[in-house]
Every structure is written in structure tokens, then in C-alpha cells.
Amino acid sequence: MTSRSRAFTGRHMAAIFVGGFAIVIAVNLLMASIAVGSFHGTVVDNSYVASQNYNGWLKQAAASKALGWQAVPHRRADGRVVVETLAVPAGARITGTAEHPLGLRADTPLTFAPSAKGSWVSDQALAPGRWQVRLAIRSGGEAWAGEAELR
Numbered sequence: 699m700t701s702r703s704r705a706f707t708g709r710h711m712a713a714i715f716v717g718g719f720a721i722v723i724a725v726n727l728l729m730a731s732i733a734v735g736s737f738h739g740t741v742v743d744n745s746y747v748a749s750q751n752y753n754g755w756l757k758q759a760a761a762s763k764a765l766g767w768q769a770v771p772h773r774r775a776d777g778r779v780v781v782e783t784l785a786v787p788a789g790a791r792i793t794g795t796a797e798h799p800l801g802l803r804a805d806t807p808l809t810f811a812p813s814a815k816g817s818w819v820s821d822q823a824l825a826p827g828r829w830q831v832r833l834a835i836r837s838g839g840e841a842w843a844g845e846a847e848l849r
Contacts (some may be wrong), residue, residue: 704795769786769835771848779824783835792809794808796831808822830845
């Protein structure tokens, strides 16, 4: 039995070189598409102006927490948003805005009507996909604000 070895040529080296770069480029494209597809952060027009409001947002969050109200939104099969509340006064008014991450769809204003004890249903259905819902609850002179992600 004879073993026949082939010479390592420039074509072999070129194939290895091109193959290596193809793997690196493919992995980079995959990671970039995963990063863009999974990003659910908030995009602002001017980060400096947004940073100036940060302390106000912290005060508003502390005031909302002090009220003890809780609101958990979820989406029904028909696309309408249901907000389950706890400790929210009966005469409260709930409004909201559904924002699509990265602005792929227009913001959708939502108003809610009481459905059952502690449950509120939106007047409008949301399109399928990921949404960030910002809720505002007002009762008398008290105000609560919060947000949650819907998938």
C-alpha cells in the first residue's frame, strides 16, 4: 500500500484563508442580527435632555410606590390589553401608551374601561409583537405611573 501525499499549494492556503474569514463574517452577522432583534431599550432623540429629567422620574417613581397601587398589564387573545390592579380606588381613571421598541410602529394611545373588580380593558387592540406599555392611573389628586413589557 502506497501513500500518496499531495503538495500544499497556494490554492489550499487561499481556501483556508477565505474559509476562515467567511466563518468570522458569518458569526459577526449572526451576533449583530441577534443583538438588533433582542434590543428592547428606549431610544431618545436627545440623551442629554433625557438625562436632565432623570431626577424627576425618580421622584415620580417614589411617589407611585408610596401609594401602594399595583397594575399588571397583559394582552388577551383579541389583542386588547387588560390591566389587573390592586389597591386602586374604584373611581380611578387609567390611560396608557403602547410604544413599539425602536419605533418600528407608531405609538398607540390607550384608554381603559372598568371590566370587573380590579380589572380594566383597553378600548383598542394592539398588533402582535413586543410592546412597552406606559400606564398612568389618576384618582382625585393622586397619580401613579408605571410601565411593563408585553410580548
